[in-house]
Amino acid sequence: MPFCEAINQSNIFSSGGPISQNHKTRSKIIAIIGCGRAGSKLGFWLSRSGYKIEALFDPDITKAEKLSIEVNAEKVCSEASHAASCSDIIFISTPDSLIKPTCAEIAKGGGFNTGSIVFHLSGSLPSSILLEAAKKGALTASFHPLQSLAGGDTEINPFKDILIAVEGYAEAVAQAKKMAIDLGARPYEIDGNAKTLYHASAVIASNYLVSLMKMASEVMAASGIPEEKAFEFLLPLVKGTLANMEKMGVEQALTGPVSRGDATTVIAHINGITEKTPDLKKAYIELGKIALQISESQNFIPEHLINQLRDIFESS
Known part of the structure; x- marks a missing residue:
């Protein structure tokens, strides 16, 4: 079975990895792991902000295929590690309970490259749960939009002027802040140990x-x-x-x-x-x-x- 279904046939994956340009020379290349409401909204508006959505993965492939059309993604992958391996920036946008095991699965499958930036979108969990990615040389951080992302409106930017709370490795946090600004949001660096109360406030x-x-x-x-x-x-x-x-x-x-x-x-x-x-x-x-x-x-x-x-x- 091929790693990914290539939307653009010039970027088909082979067993040796992506045929496209070397990872280190690409910029703003993103993988979305989990194409639910949060991942899909983020992917859609990042693509509108000048970022390239390279690869998508979701256990429900129809969700990934739907998002791939909306963001003109290159690949829909059958495994999370394959989507992650061809990208500079990886967003793990699964439910909170699946972030840690998904990260471990990607690490086991060789999906993280040294210097890759890996984010999760949880409001309550710290970036330290991405330990398996860090062990592979990736730079990890959390990236939480303080916004309700329900609904399918594609005309109004849900990230405009909102807080995006970030914490983690300095290089990853710097990238997170830039992306937040590019989305029209306001980045704010918080203490990872304080995220439980931060998230409780948002829930209230x-x-x-x-x-x-x-x-x-x-x-x-x-x-x-x-x-x-x-x-x-x-x-x-x-x-x-x-x-x-x-x-x-x-x-x-x-x-x-x-x-x-x-x-x-x-x-x-x-x-x-x-x-x-x-x-x-x-x-x-x-x-x-x-x-x-x-x-x-x-x-x-x-x-x-x-x-x-x-x-x-x-x-x-």
């Missing part, structure tokens, strides 16, 4: 925002407004709050009964949620406590109202 801001909107929709549905309409009605409120936070800062954008010290309304909320949506009571109270901390730190309300609300949340 993105994933748990979805959870929060589901919670708000359920409570609104309990008021008699159909849940399928609730998001439509709540969305302008959410957008307005985000705009206020962008303009004024997070703490100063807080409004509502806690920020006013309106204990009567808070008690009514807790009683209503307890009656109609009891599973959401705890979440409402815990979020209320955070709102109270903000109100206290910003001196929104006097101390006696802070204490009154604190007693309400604790006793409920």
